Amino acid sequence: MFEIAQLAGVSESTVSRALSGSPLVNENTRNRILKIARSANYTVNINARNLRQKRTRTIEVLIPLAEYGRQHMSDPFYLDMLGVLADALSERHYDMLLTKRAPWAKGVETNSIQCGRADGIIIMGQGQDLEALRNFTDLYPQVVVWGGHLREDDYIVVGTDNVAGGKLATEHLMKLGRKRIAFLGDPAEPEIALRQQGYRKAFLDNGIAVDESLIFSAPFDAREARASAEKMLQSGVSFDAIFCASDVIAMSAITTLRNAGLDVPRDVAIVGYDDILIANSFGPSLTTVSQRIQEGGKTMVELLLQRIEGKSVDTTLLPVELVVRESCGAP
Amino acid sequence: MFEIAQLAGVSESTVSRALSGSPLVNENTRNRILKIARSANYTVNINARNLRQKRTRTIEVLIPLAEYGRQHMSDPFYLDMLGVLADALSERHYDMLLTKRAPWAKGVETNSIQCGRADGIIIMGQGQDLEALRNFTDLYPQVVVWGGHLREDDYIVVGTDNVAGGKLATEHLMKLGRKRIAFLGDPAEPEIALRQQGYRKAFLDNGIAVDESLIFSAPFDAREARASAEKMLQSGVSFDAIFCASDVIAMSAITTLRNAGLDVPRDVAIVGYDDILIANSFGPSLTTVSQRIQEGGKTMVELLLQRIEGKSVDTTLLPVELVVRESCGAP
DNA sequence: TGCGGGCCTGCAATGGATTTCATCACTCAC
């Protein structure tokens, strides 16, 4: 920067101001400096700037990513969300640091906010350890969490109204005349538990008793969705519809049922949750509860940046909506 | 850090050395300092460190991510790769900066290497503008590219032997006795072009003329794969097998064919490319050419770090292998 | 002529760690 200052015949202060678009510098001076900087192929050093300004314009995003060792598949939902977040952040000139491990995990001695690597964190999903999350957000409030709305958590949560979503999906199947509607999903994940709650609510509100044998909620995640669907079949329990807690689960279920010679949706109707893009691309396409990924991602970024600026911010509950994607899935 | 030094009764130099694990500091002193630092909840400021050391222990990863505006879907292949990269990088104590836009794109005035944000860049896919990529890597050699092996490019490329892979896939279909094997994929992407080359080679090497009407290579990408498969059907060209340039395309094709009442693989056998995890989870599962995502991701990280350390490094060609995932797809 | 402002610009302090070089206390060998 000193050299640029020399070339332009001004001080470093002026160069700095010119490059950062400060209104304190004269129009002509600025243009001259900009031209010189460009021709010298000069860029300000981000680290020096971060150090001085005590902020990094970087947001950490925490995502459960595929684990190849154990052949664990991560849900394409995250890929969609990542795309939206990348757009929303870059629009506001923020960078995105991607991480798999939670800052409170064992072996992680510090976190990116504390050590000045990021200004805030977006956490995708509450995960299983709700208390660790709560402790962390108590210490570092510059956090937004995607997930379900549990009691009075004091961190900012963005996500759909999972109970309403679960109810919506289930009632949709009821309206189709389905009598034995099963639930498939792992309630260890808070969001899924809420969706299951919505499923139950649909029955209760319609004066029907919940048949517990129809709730398949043994612990599993997407990677085992297919196996679980097979277990459903083998269990001998009869059903004519399934509310699947995610689109990936729904797609697995459809495949499994079809392989078993069943007709979807004639024999068994399916509804999913998420509305991920890939579900459109091959099918059969789904009726699904939209997670409003676009809206949700943008909202998370907005709220986080507001909180970073010190504004007080409230948790956001996104309204749910049932969408039908293309033709051949459940009607 | 000054405060920690005070508490421990030593100088800042010593604290710094103790915290960074320098052998120059006495065992006892180190432990004392570590204990104090922990109890004071102190962490070194990353930006100051980066500034001083002129390196960030951060790698930028460039990925074509989903674009919701135009409903563009990004291939789950990238999600798998992201997981592997995240592991490989964190194992070596590197962070991952995720970006959608190429540093040479319009409106991007600088790049992360130049401004000190990252030590190197991993670029997923050569994309369409080969020259821009070449110019960029000429200026900044700390780059590894995932993609196809084109002539004598001087940047480091990691990827499977796409020609061999294409040939392998095609010959597999030939061995199954298929006579009219189609190709589906967009050769605008260099990797795909090479796979198509392999497809042609399979015919030539077996003394069969290539039927150009079987090559469906109109420009499109994964988002339109389904539409393209439909066009194939409507074209009236008869075929009894398809070599699809990616698993996503293959899955779309399978769906489309089945919706049209065809039996896969009896009427039409399918082979894909990538071996993505999600393909196992719902199906029908695929015969596919493995991209060795795990191996490839690790290799990219290794080579990049070596180059950053100044070692001279060579492009790596991963051998191809045909894998069959589960039961119900093409045999 | 003198004074209050407005507009630019420069000086110098600042942010927080790393690292070179010097120092100092000791030991050991000759």
Place this chain on the structure above:
DNA sequence: GTGAGTGATGAAATCCATTGCAGGCCCGCA
């Protein structure tokens, strides 16, 4: 007893940009 060698620590320079404050200049107005 002296010099070399070793191990641990500290002082101070360095990385590079930002910013509060002070100052210079010009203008208008009294």
